[in-house]
Amino acid sequence: MIFLFFLLSAVMVVSALFVVFSKNPVNNVIYLIVCFIAMAGHYILLNAQFLAVVHLIVYTGAIMVLFLFVIMLLNLNKAIIPQKSKTTRIMAVITGGLFFLVLLAATRQTFEILPRYPFTSTIGLVKEIGKTLFNDFLLPFEMSSVLFISAMVGAVMFGKKDDAV
Amino acid sequence: MDWTILIYKTIFLFIILLVTLLVAMYSTYGERKVAAFMQDRRGPNRAGPFGLLQPLADGVKMFMKEEIIPLSANRVLFILGPSIAMTTALLTGVVIPWGGIITIGGREFSLQIADLNIGILYVFAMVSIGVYGIMIGGWASNNKYALYGAIRAASQMISYELAMGMSIVALVITTGSLSLHEIVAQQHGMNWNIFYQPLGFLIFLTCAFAETNRAPFDLPECETELVGGYHTEYSSMKLGFYLFAEYINMFISSAVIATLYFGGYNMPFIDQLGLPQNVVTLLGTMFFFLKIFGMIFLFMWIRWTLPRFRYDQLMNLGWKGLIPLAIFNILATGIYYYFTELS
Amino acid sequence: MEKLTNRSRVVSDKKMTFLEKIYLPAIIKGMFITLKHFFRKKTTINYPEQKREFSQIYRGQHVLKRDDLGRERCTACGLCAVACPAEAITMVAAERKPGEENLYREEKYAAVYEINMLRCIYCGDCEEACPKEAIFLTDRIVASQYQRLPFVYGKELLVEPLDPDKRIDVSVRQTDEVRDFKLNKRFAHNK
Numbered sequence: 001m002i003f004l005f006f007l008l009s010a011v012m013v014v015s016a017l018f019v020v021f022s023k024n025p026v027n028n029v030i031y032l033i034v035c036f037i038a039m040a041g042h043y044i045l046l047n048a049q050f051l052a053v054v055h056l057i058v059y060t061g062a063i064m065v066l067f068l069f070v071i072m073l074l075n076l077n078k079a080i081i082p083q084k085s086k087t088t089r090i091m092a093v094i095t096g097g098l099f100f101l102v103l104l105a106a107t108r109q110t111f112e113i114l115p116r117y118p119f120t121s122t123i124g125l126v127k128e129i130g131k132t133l134f135n136d137f138l139l140p141f142e143m144s145s146v147l148f149i150s151a152m153v154g155a156v157m158f159g160k161k162d163d164a165v
Numbered sequence: 166m167d168w169t170i171l172i173y174k175t176i177f178l179f180i181i182l183l184v185t186l187l188v189a190m191y192s193t194y195g196e197r198k199v200a201a202f203m204q205d206r207r208g209p210n211r212a213g214p215f216g217l218l219q220p221l222a223d224g225v226k227m228f229m230k231e232e233i234i235p236l237s238a239n240r241v242l243f244i245l246g247p248s249i250a251m252t253t254a255l256l257t258g259v260v261i262p263w264g265g266i267i268t269i270g271g272r273e274f275s276l277q278i279a280d281l282n283i284g285i286l287y288v289f290a291m292v293s294i295g296v297y298g299i300m301i302g303g304w305a306s307n308n309k310y311a312l313y314g315a316i317r318a319a320s321q322m323i324s325y326e327l328a329m330g331m332s333i334v335a336l337v338i339t340t341g342s343l344s345l346h347e348i349v350a351q352q353h354g355m356n357w358n359i360f361y362q363p364l365g366f367l368i369f370l371t372c373a374f375a376e377t378n379r380a381p382f383d384l385p386e387c388e389t390e391l392v393g394g395y396h397t398e399y400s401s402m403k404l405g406f407y408l409f410a411e412y413i414n415m416f417i418s419s420a421v422i423a424t425l426y427f428g429g430y431n432m433p434f435i436d437q438l439g440l441p442q443n444v445v446t447l448l449g450t451m452f453f454f455l456k457i458f459g460m461i462f463l464f465m466w467i468r469w470t471l472p473r474f475r476y477d478q479l480m481n482l483g484w485k486g487l488i489p490l491a492i493f494n495i496l497a498t499g500i501y502y503y504f505t506e507l508s
Numbered sequence: 509m510e511k512l513t514n515r516s517r518v519v520s521d522k523k524m525t526f527l528e529k530i531y532l533p534a535i536i537k538g539m540f541i542t543l544k545h546f547f548r549k550k551t552t553i554n555y556p557e558q559k560r561e562f563s564q565i566y567r568g569q570h571v572l573k574r575d576d577l578g579r580e581r582c583t584a585c586g587l588c589a590v591a592c593p594a595e596a597i598t599m600v601a602a603e604r605k606p607g608e609e610n611l612y613r614e615e616k617y618a619a620v621y622e623i624n625m626l627r628c629i630y631c632g633d634c635e636e637a638c639p640k641e642a643i644f645l646t647d648r649i650v651a652s653q654y655q656r657l658p659f660v661y662g663k664e665l666l667v668e669p670l671d672p673d674k675r676i677d678v679s680v681r682q683t684d685e686v687r688d689f690k691l692n693k694r695f696a697h698n699k
Contacts, residue, residue, distance in 0.1 A: 007245060030242070030301070033297070037294075048280060049282060049283050050282075050286070053283050053286040053287055053290045054286065055288070056290035057286065057289050057290045057293050057330075059327070060290075060293070061290060061294055061296070062291075062293065062296060062323060062326070063294075065293075065296055065297070065319050065322070065323060066323070068300055068301075068304075068319070069319045070299075072304050072315065072316060073316065073383070087208060125282060126283060126343060177525065202546045202550075203542045203543075203545050205548055205549075205552075206550060206552050207549045207550050207552045207554070250513055370675075466542065466543070467539065467540055467616075470538045470539050470542045471538065
């Protein structure tokens with residue numbers, strides 16, 4: 001188990017690094033997919049089969065396909081991407097650093113959360129997730145579905161031809 | 166983990182792999198025979214009796230062909246494409262319950278490799294990853310027809326996955342479980358899900374055709390428009406992998422349809438016969454394969470009956486036809502169970 | 509215009525009914541049509557074992573006939589080459605030497621006679637043009653080759669063998685009516 005954990009983590013970190021450093025956009029997406037599949041492996045190690053599979057279906061199977069789709073359609077090459085100006089780069093570094101700080105803070109929080117919600121082997125199963133979603137987190141769940149509906153309506157509006165609006 | 170179980174599972178895994186490959190091999194033969202028969206021809210009948218060795222001859226031919234990788238292609242991805250297609254196609258067979266329980270020397274062996282409690286979703290995940298094989302291969306070929314094929318494949322898969330998932334949601338409402346083993350166990354006797362979910366079955370079937378890229382939804386590889394679609398640049402065994410993956414997908418989706426809607430390995434009136442359990446299991450497995458072959462025949466039958474869809478018709482059917490129907494199906498099922506379970 | 513079949517239908521742009529819109533009945537109907545064909549008698553002929561019967565006057569590979577005494581009938585007049593629309597026939601004429609009367613019927617004969625089987629369109633005009641009843645088309649099929657050159661058939665392939673048992677039978681074509689027609693062809697259209 002420990003060995004698997006370190007293997008998956010290594011795959012994840014290496015592929016995530018490749019996402020950042022690889023120059024070819026299609027390769028970037030493929031490394032990201034590898035990263036996501038390794039993440040699904042982590043879920044399985046936590047006995048969260050439902051989460052793992054949903055992660056595979058939604059992120060790997062749908063969202064990354066769309067990414068790849070768009071990149072293939074645009075046919076991006078190294079030469080086309082314009083060099084960013086110095087200010088943009090500095091801003092990017094600052095933004096990235098801030099985001100890293102937020103992540104660090106969130107990681108620290110988990111040390112406090114863990115004792116409050118002790119890990120059980122059934123926590124990732126469908127039944128538990130369903131109960132948690134529809135009892136403890138009903139309002140956020142419903143709110144996010146409203147958000148999805150509005151996003152869908154917006155997409156349909158974009159998709160309509162101009163004269164039909 | 167018990168060692169006997171581990172060894173048994175390994176052996177069973179290999180058997181399933183072999184059976185899958187064998188069925189896929191003979192599906193190519195069956196496809197050609199069915200096509201020929203429906204067009205008043207005889208089909209392959211030269212290699213061996215009734216042409217039964219034709220798949221072997223085809224395989225040897227594929228191996229012997231010259232291996233061509235285009236100069237401008239991305240070599241790594243070019244090889245990765247068919248590998249992904251083949252791997253994901255084979256991975257799905259793991260969760261399908263091929264039969265009941267066999268008792269040998271007081272030990273019970275289940276004819277299913279892994280009884281995941283999210284079996285259906287696992288099948289879905291594999292199907293949704295399978296599209297990468299086509300997309301990566303099509304893009305890496307650096308050929309416009311291949312790219313068109315890849316893009317068509319991606320958009321078609323995404324569109325039909327939605328409707329497929331929603332038809333499954335309605336099914337899950339009726340069965341109350343995501344485990345394939347559980348779903349089959351509930352359909353004991355003639356208690357098949359198709360009688361409870363006829364509309365869902367129709368949607369699922371249509372989507373299965375689209376997901377396996379079979380006619381009338383074979384737009385990613387339609388010869389008349391795109392030369393060969395995503396596998397235009399492929400030759401030798403890499404092309405063989407793509408073609409083979411299609412037949413494996415067909416076999417697996419037939420198995421999934423038989424499991425979900427036609428009661429899997431359940432045989433009607435089996436309880437009245439009073440046979441020993443092992444015989445019942447074997448009979449059930451045979452009956453299951455009979456159902457699968459029936460589904461494969463349906464796949465072929467439809468392929469040689471219906472003409473190919475146009476691209477916009479395909480998208481219209483998916484988004485404006487099947488998805489609203491699937492949502493309606495979910496609503497109707499939900500309302501029905503709300504009133505029957507609560508009263 | 510007169511209808512060729514009674515299956516034609518006028519295309520209309522009318523609104524489809526609900527049953528037509530969901531296409532399912534039409535699909536099922538189509539599937540039953542293909543199923544019907546599934547059990548039909550197959551029309552294929554298993555070629556090498558089973559051969560389609562040729563018409564008696566099938567126009568296949570040519571033969572240069574000999575007469576009853578085994579002499580070549582051809583006199584190298586060149587009418588067949590002139591009649592050939594594909595210009596597939598070439599020949600070189602030679603004079604018969606004394607002592608060769610048992611080989612050639614006429615005083616002049618074809619030393620070289622070649623038909624390019626790739627050019628030939630098997631129209632049968634050579635047969636019709638021949639005044640000496642020498643060239644006929646038969647119901648034999650020209651064998652396939654890997655190169656082009658072997659398709660130029662010389663006399664060794666065209667002239668029928670001397671052996672009476674191996675003679676090529678063209679009696680179906682060489683009837684009295686045919687001979688009569690050939691002899692009086694010039695005025696045939698006036699009669």
